[in-house]
Amino acid sequence: MSSSAAAVDGLCARILDGHVPDTRDLETLLRAGEAAPVVYAAAREARARHSGDAVFLYGFVYFSTYCRNECAFCFYRADNDECPRYRKTSDEVVSICRDLADSGVVLLDLTMGEDPLIHDDPGHAALVELVAAVAGETGTPVMVSPGVLEEPALRALRAAGADWYALYQETHTQELYERLRVGQPYAERAEARAAARRAGLLVEDGLLTGVGDTAADRARSIVSMREAGWEQVRVMTFVPQAGTPMAGTHPAGDLDELLTIAAMRLAMPGRFIPASLDVDGIAGLERRLEAGANVVTSIVPPTVGLAGVSQAELDIDEGYRTVHGVLPHLERRGLRPAGVDEYRERMAALHASLAGTEA
Numbered sequence: 338m339s340s341s342a343a344a345v346d347g348l349c350a351r352i353l354d355g356h357v358p359d360t361r362d363l364e365t366l367l368r369a370g371e372a373a374p375v376v377y378a379a380a381r382e383a384r385a386r387h388s389g390d391a392v393f394l395y396g397f398v399y400f401s402t403y404c405r406n407e408c409a410f411c412f413y414r415a416d417n418d419e420c421p422r423y424r425k426t427s428d429e430v431v432s433i434c435r436d437l438a439d440s441g442v443v444l445l446d447l448t449m450g451e452d453p454l455i456h457d458d459p460g461h462a463a464l465v466e467l468v469a470a471v472a473g474e475t476g477t478p479v480m481v482s483p484g485v486l487e488e489p490a491l492r493a494l495r496a497a498g499a500d501w502y503a504l505y506q507e508t509h510t511q512e513l514y515e516r517l518r519v520g521q522p523y524a525e526r527a528e529a530r531a532a533a534r535r536a537g538l539l540v541e542d543g544l545l546t547g548v549g550d551t552a553a554d555r556a557r558s559i560v561s562m563r564e565a566g567w568e569q570v571r572v573m574t575f576v577p578q579a580g581t582p583m584a585g586t587h588p589a590g591d592l593d594e595l596l597t598i599a600a601m602r603l604a605m606p607g608r609f610i611p612a613s614l615d616v617d618g619i620a621g622l623e624r625r626l627e628a629g630a631n632v633v634t635s636i637v638p639p640t641v642g643l644a645g646v647s648q649a650e651l652d653i654d655e656g657y658r659t660v661h662g663v664l665p666h667l668e669r670r671g672l673r674p675a676g677v678d679e680y681r682e683r684m685a686a687l688h689a690s691l692a693g694t695e696a
Contacts (some may be wrong), residue, residue: 339368339371339372340365340366340369342372345365345369345372345376346375348362349366349376349379350379352379352383352603353382353383358600359560360553361556363559363600364552364553364556367593368552373592376596376599376600377599377629379599380600380602380603380629381627381629383602383606383629384606384629384631388607388631390673391672391675391679392631392672392674393443393631393632393633393674393675393680394441394443394444394633394636394660394663394674395635396437396438396440396442396445396636396638397446397634397645398430398433398437398446398448398643399643399644400429400430400447400448400449400467400643401423401452401455402422402644403422403424403450403452404449404452405452406518406520406521407519407520408518408521409582409583410507411578411646412649413646417578419579420580421644421649424452424454427470430467430470430471431474431475433638433641433643434471434475435474438475438476438677440660440661441674443477443478443675443680444478444480444500445480446480446503447480447481447482447483448482448483449464449483450484451483451484451485456483456484461483461490461493461494464483465490466497468481468498472498472499473498478677478680479498479499479500479501480501480541482502485521485525485526485529486529487529487532491529491532491538492537494536495536495537495538500538500539500688501538501568501569502533502539504530505542505543506523506543506561507543507545507548508548509544509561510554510557511523513548513549513550513554516549517545530542530565530567537688539568539691540565540567540568541569541609542562542565542570542571543571543573544572544597545572545573545574546572546574546575546597547574547575547593547594548583555597555600559601559605562601562605563605567608569609569610569632570605571611571634572594572597573613574589574591575647576647578647591617591624594625595625595628598610598625598630599628602629609631609632610629610632611633611634612625612626612630612632613625613634614633614634614635614636614637614663615634615645615646615651616647618651618652618657619657619658619666623666626666633663635658636658637653637658639653639655639658639659640654645658660674
């Protein structure tokens with residue numbers, strides 16, 4: 338059932354006046370229906386107050402598509418023979434990252450499946466060395482998205498130059514989680530994010546919608562991520578993947594994703610919230626920016642053989658998922674790409690806040 342326009346309008350006004358939305362409030366926003374434009378407008382206002390017109394562009398390097406896990410939703414699950422498999426060498430990754438940094442991205446997201454070749458090494462030396470090489474060669478902030486790691490490895494990554502650790506729960510409703518991330522303990526992922534925080538890394542959590550979740554599930558996730566204090570939060574619409582147990586799922590539209598971006602912005606106005614190019618490609622970017630996102634993720638260079646996650650090929654080799662491809666869309670929305678120095682200032686403030694929390 339959709340929320341009434343009057344209820345949505347009044348709630349948005351109260352939030353902009355300082356009211357902190359609880360779970361019930363968030364469900365109202367997430368069920369806005371035809372009143373969705375009111376929620377988006379409020380989210381843009383909240384973004385403007387905290388980020389101005391700045392948008393942060395993230396390069397994406399999916400350097401290994403091998404994985405030991407059997408996630409029901411993922412194209413790269415271990416037993417799927419229909420997906421592309423590759424491992425990029427360290428030299429290849431550094432070269433790609435150097436070009437991305439030169440193109441204007443402010444962060445390099447080094448992503449992999451839980452590749453047994455890397456995860457079976459107790460010290461994760463290859464991953465640590467890769468992060469050190471990328472950070473040293475590019476001088477650009479680094480995010481690592483390697484799956485679940487224990488605290489010693491996370492501390493080593495931080496020492497090597499990583500700034501961020503991304504590990505998505507997908508949902509904070511445990512029963513739904515268990516259907517999605519088969520055989521992976523719910524608490525283990527939560528503990529890995531907590532360990533990353535102790536190691537001095539900034540943390541990103543995220544959820545997946547269109548997987549049988551409800552507005553109540555998404556509201557619960559938003560509150561959980563806010564209470565944890567993660568510095569970046571995201572949502573993506575599930576794209577059915579060939580060769581997986583969920584291949585026959587009816588594709589969802591993007592309304593739930595857009596309302597979730599907006600609700601996240603209103604609940605956590607100062608956070609980094611991405612608009613991902615990995616769901617609808619460049620065609621979906623402006624809708625996500627209009628919903629309150631202040632980051633563009635999944636910028637992938639063409640012709641170097643990198644895949645996306647939800648969309649392995651969409652808009653990559655055409656060059657649309659590049660800084661050059663993104664800039665006109667920012668300009669049309671009155672937004673600007675932030676530089677790396679501005680991004681470093683934001684990160685420094687977050688690290689200082691994190692150090693204060695630990696103290």
